[in-house]
Amino acid sequence: MDFAEEDEKDDDDEETNVRPLADEKYYERHFSVILNTALRLYRRLFDATELALLGGFERMGMDTRRLLIRLSQRQARWFRVPQLRYSEISSIPEAVAELQAAGWCIGGTWHCFPGILIQKINKNKLSRGSAHRN
Amino acid sequence: MPLLSVAELRQLCRELRVTAGSSKDATVLAVKQHLASQSVLVGSPRKSTIRKVLKLTGNLLLYYSAYFTTIEGSIVGLAAFAKQLLKRLELLFFANTSMEERTMTTMVLVEKDVLVYPKYAIVRSQPLFVDREYLLSFEAAIAAEAEFLELCEELAMGASESSRTAATGRWPRKSNRLQSFATEDDEIDESFSMALQSAAAREAAYAACKRIIDLWHDCMATTTASPSPASYFLQRFTAAWVYTRCASMVAPVLERLRRHDEAVQLFRQLLGQLDCCRGQRFFKRKRKIFVFFIY
Numbered sequence: 001m002d003f004a005e006e007d008e009k010d011d012d013d014e015e016t017n018v019r020p021l022a023d024e025k026y027y028e029r030h031f032s033v034i035l036n037t038a039l040r041l042y043r044r045l046f047d048a049t050e051l052a053l054l055g056g057f058e059r060m061g062m063d064t065r066r067l068l069i070r071l072s073q074r075q076a077r078w079f080r081v082p083q084l085r086y087s088e089i090s091s092i093p094e095a096v097a098e099l100q101a102a103g104w105c106i107g108g109t110w111h112c113f114p115g116i117l118i119q120k121i122n123k124n125k126l127s128r129g130s131a132h133r134n
Numbered sequence: 135m136p137l138l139s140v141a142e143l144r145q146l147c148r149e150l151r152v153t154a155g156s157s158k159d160a161t162v163l164a165v166k167q168h169l170a171s172q173s174v175l176v177g178s179p180r181k182s183t184i185r186k187v188l189k190l191t192g193n194l195l196l197y198y199s200a201y202f203t204t205i206e207g208s209i210v211g212l213a214a215f216a217k218q219l220l221k222r223l224e225l226l227f228f229a230n231t232s233m234e235e236r237t238m239t240t241m242v243l244v245e246k247d248v249l250v251y252p253k254y255a256i257v258r259s260q261p262l263f264v265d266r267e268y269l270l271s272f273e274a275a276i277a278a279e280a281e282f283l284e285l286c287e288e289l290a291m292g293a294s295e296s297s298r299t300a301a302t303g304r305w306p307r308k309s310n311r312l313q314s315f316a317t318e319d320d321e322i323d324e325s326f327s328m329a330l331q332s333a334a335a336r337e338a339a340y341a342a343c344k345r346i347i348d349l350w351h352d353c354m355a356t357t358t359a360s361p362s363p364a365s366y367f368l369q370r371f372t373a374a375w376v377y378t379r380c381a382s383m384v385a386p387v388l389e390r391l392r393r394h395d396e397a398v399q400l401f402r403q404l405l406g407q408l409d410c411c412r413g414q415r416f417f418k419r420k421r422k423i424f425v426f427f428i429y
Contacts, residue, residue: 030241034227078211107210
């Protein structure tokens, strides 16, 4: 058996040892554990505004909670609502509206946020860009 | 985008893997359609698409102008306050100083048996943070550390991109000498050393180093009056520990900046304290002796 075959066999073994997740909504369960544990042990570390926001989480719709967790796991800052697709979330625009109303998210059309453009184009990045061009 | 020449547009198409149109207008349209199909509105400038365009056009404004004209519909993002709150939840739950293990991915890996921790009983004899003030100062320290590392990364990234076209070969000789002595603890890599060839980068790096050292001094001055001496493990969750860790990273940067006196002085100060990061003492002592005698 050469090394490639041996590696392949190891990979197969590793794959068979990986246990499948109990259900599709695993991230909801995980987030609930994090939220409840943090609040149970460290409630005094949060101020009134934070506690109100966290307390409202359970009262939000299922889709809204799922979308919040999904967005929190992504690195990008801004997302285009029409392009967001999650099979387990039935109505993303409604979930977005609820998140905005609760104060978790901010949004609108890009015309409302000229700051996004200004934030991204600081002197450093522009000068580095010019250097590339020159 | 119409400002780009035909050759530049063709190259842009190749970079983005977009089929060029028969005319310039058709090509511009094809690129715009490609940009419009992306779900993330504005990602990090380190994201590959933006980097590719930036490398080619050299003008971020041009990229964003082109990009924004393609956008329709609403956009959404987590509020900064909410993002910070979610990060705080993860920090408190995982009680871990490693960024990689302080995310929900860890829970997925554990559930899938990919990551297995030994079984142990948790005894919470002391809280992770005495009060909110401690938590906020720790978060501020983490933010300062992230800012410093980001600057190092940005400089290194700029250097690795420019080195392909403009490597001078002046710095590597000295850096090789340092590298040969460096241990795995050394956070500063070759590309970062190359970045320090430019005066602007040296200035930015030195300003960042000074800021970290000042923050460390301020923090250590107030830490001596701490009301609750935490266990050595819990010390990791103090601003003092984070700033000490940052200062340990700053010292090799000062070496690269050829500020050897300041590097030696910083090593002395780091070795002079016994509260934080004791595990790195051997490395610091070795490095101090090396810098002191060579320079």
